[in-house]
Every structure is written in C-alpha cells, then in structure tokens.
Amino acid sequence: MTGPRKRLAPLLAAVLLEVLAAGPRGQSSLEQDLEVRTSRMPHAGNGVFTTVAIPKGAYLGAYGGEFITEEEFLRRAGQGRWQYMMGLVECAKPHTGGLETIDGVNGNVFTRMNYAPPDLQNVKFEKVCEAPFVKVVALRDIAAGDRV
Numbered sequence: 001m002t003g004p005r006k007r008l009a010p011l012l013a014a015v016l017l018e019v020l021a022a023g024p025r026g027q028s029s030l031e032q033d034l035e036v037r038t039s040r041m042p043h044a045g046n047g048v049f050t051t052v053a054i055p056k057g058a059y060l061g062a063y064g065g066e067f068i069t070e071e072e073f074l075r076r077a078g079q080g081r082w083q084y085m086m087g088l089v090e091c092a093k094p095h096t097g098g099l100e101t102i103d104g105v106n107g108n109v110f111t112r113m114n115y116a117p118p119d120l121q122n123v124k125f126e127k128v129c130e131a132p133f134v135k136v137v138a139l140r141d142i143a144a145g146d147r148v
Contacts, residue, residue, distance in 0.1 A: 062132030
C-alpha cells in the first residue's frame with residue numbers, strides 16, 4: 001500500500017472501529033423487519049417496506065456504507081455515482097478522521113429508501129456528531145406492509 005491509501009488506512013481503521021463499537025446504537029432490531037421490494041411509487045424502482053408496525057419516534061437503524069473523503073466524493077459524483085451519497089455534519093469529522101460522506105451504494109437497507117416529498121415521508125435521516133452518524137427515525141406510525 002502506498003501514497004494516499006497508506007495515509008488513509010489508519011483513519012479508515014479508526015472509523016470502522018468506531019462504527020463497529022456502536023453496536024446496538026448502530027442498528028436496531030427493527031432492521032430485520034424491513035425488506036426491499038418493488039415500489040408502488042411511479043418510476044421509483046425498488047423501495048423499503050416494513051413487515052411489522054413501527055411506532056412514531058422509533059429508531060430503525062443507521063444509514064450504512066463506505067466513509068469517503070470530499071475528494072473521493074467529488075471523483076465519484078463526477079462519474080455520475082452520487083445517488084447513494086449522504087453527507088455528514090461538520091461535528092462528525094473529528095470522529096471519522098475527517099471523512100465527511102457515506103457512500104451507500106453497497107450499504108444496508110436504509111440506502112435503498114426512495115425520496116418522497118415532505119408530506120409523504122414516513123422517516124427522517126437524523127445526522128448526529130457521533131456514531132452511528134446518520135440515524136433513521138420514524139416520523140409517524142407506520143403500518144405493517146407500508147413503505148418506510
């Protein structure tokens with residue numbers, strides 16, 4: 001390993017350890033009750049649905065993926081690979097070694113949720129300063145079988 005990769009390796013290891021150490025703070029038992037399937041929204045492709053009722057305010061889990069630098073984000077975005085990117089809040093940088101974006105292209109189920117206008121949103125992405133960095137929280141009661 002040479003160059004930028006060698007310099008980033010300790011930072012990436014630190015971020016990975018922090019996220020793994022998050023344990024239950026990172027994911028929730030509700031995550032196992034979510035599934036990706038064809039969305040009922042026109043032109044939306046797949047969406048995320050719950051198999052159980054979820055109460056308003058419930059913590060569903062954390063947006064997951066690869067933590068990357070601003071430079072890597074710009075490189076990938078320049079290639080048209082921006083769709084699953086999630087920026088972090090400034091106060092998270094000290095805990096991520098300066099990494100400021102999560103690329104969720106190979107992330108967990110939360111990276112597969114479709115955008116919806118505010119009046120149709122069932123969950124919010126709550127960005128926080130420490131791991132897990134992006135929490136997914138129910139904005140309203142969500143019935144079993146509904147879109148998350």
